[in-house]
Amino acid sequence: MAITNLNHFLQDYFIAHNCEIMDNTDGILTVQLTEEMDLALMNRPFYWHYINKMGNAGQPLQLTLITNPDKRAEKGDWIHFGSPRLQQIMNHLQEYERYTKLFQTIDTRTNTPLYPWLVINMKISFRGKQKKDDILSIGLQLVNGKMRLDMMRYLETIPLQSTISDYCFTISPLIKIKSGFSRIESLVLNYLEDQPKDWAKESLLALNEELDTLNHFYEELEENEQMEKERNEIKERYEPNITFHVINGGIFYLSE
Template sequence: MNERQIHKFVQRYLETTACQIIEKSPAHFQVKLSPRADRDLTNRPYYWSFVDRTGADPETMTMLFVTDKQKYDQTQAAEETKPAGGPVSAADAALGRSFGYINGTALNTNIRVPREDLYFGSRRLNQLFESARSGGNYLCLFQEPDKRSAHPLHSTAYSAWLGVNLKVEFACDMKREEIHSFGVSLATGQCVEQFHNRLLQHRMTPKLPPNVHTAKNALTLNKAAAIAEQTLERKLRTYDYSWAQAAAERLNEELATIGHYYEPLLESADDENKPLIAEQFERRQEEIRWQYEPRVTASAINCGIFYLQGIG
């Protein structure tokens, strides 16, 4: 994600969590968080459990999110030099602070607003990611009709789809990932890839639109999920697994190496030490399997039931 993408992401996050944006520029947001965002972002579990138990009115935090540090610092610096007398004053201010003076012009007398630089990989942005993930797990949405239906008595047929975004992890001692988005029609069992992109082409709403009827489901969710899994599995079968082969070979080599070390040790050990060495040997083997064993796992990022126009 570059600065612009992050900025856009943050803006959408703040809007959808109903945070109150006090001030913004292309490089920053100053924002009073909504209770929901505050819970997820400010690391104040004790405060929130206090609010929950006592029913007190929550006081949410105000924060400064900087999405483009360079640009923001430049504009800040430009603004600061205007009223003040150049770089000398910074040193004076620093010295002044040592004697306890507060430099009135440079510091805002209002409460301090904590600043967070949101760059890719920063902890706070990861928190935003986490928050989005936990707040966007399970959906039930309807496609909004393209245009008002001409006839008030005419009814459009909708059918339900199971949509699921799966993250596939290919891991051994290294790892890579893929995201697959599947949609399975609950009416027909048809399975579509890139389903998420398809959803993005429509306007979606949580409310059932007027003049719409839904087709009956022919499949259970279980079956639909199985179809998605099957499709994924068939696809994965066509992949190259030389990496897994290599990892398995490494695993065997490593097992042989420690076997070569521990087996003679076990043989020559006396009865007292034997169990200790055997246990250690066992543990080393476990560690090596843990480290190298090739595996592919698929888990859902999020999923939902989507009612789309037509019989899919």
């Protein structure tokens, strides 16, 4: 259910933003940015301000992203969960494209119903001795309650547009969005319950070892502010916890 293939996620992101994929081989993805994406990702505001002021056509850059650890020495940006470049992309999605409403493109001459799907893309963060992020994409049909995992991959196969096609009409949802989100949240919690717990046990073991070392170091001293500060830093570093938040989502009207 998690989008573990970061290369696919990045390819989908750039295709959705009308960037040409120049090459995608063995974990090295090269894209030709549009002006919009150059502005969003390449930190060249003065260049574009000058070009626009002069009335000239600018030259968006190409961007190479490396997701294969064995190729990280190649020329390009080594990108992984937690890397600054990936965080920049996530921030761009959150700031400008957090919610959307799209309709399936259908060429028809007969009345065709479109059914509402609530789609949520969510980042799950595991924090402890080791750190890991998963991205989940979940769809819920708001009429019959059907759920689909890896929903964004499925939507890639469907042409979408911002306006409804001729002869199509929408079916009113029977499940309210708030209730639908609660169902998706329950699915995520079940997903977390099914995940291996070894990482949490290792984190707790490391936490207790660090606290024992700290207590031994200060055993002949009275409790003080420095001790408490170091104890809190150790807990923050090793105490296992899981958080999740919505990256983006929307309502997609799809044929049956």
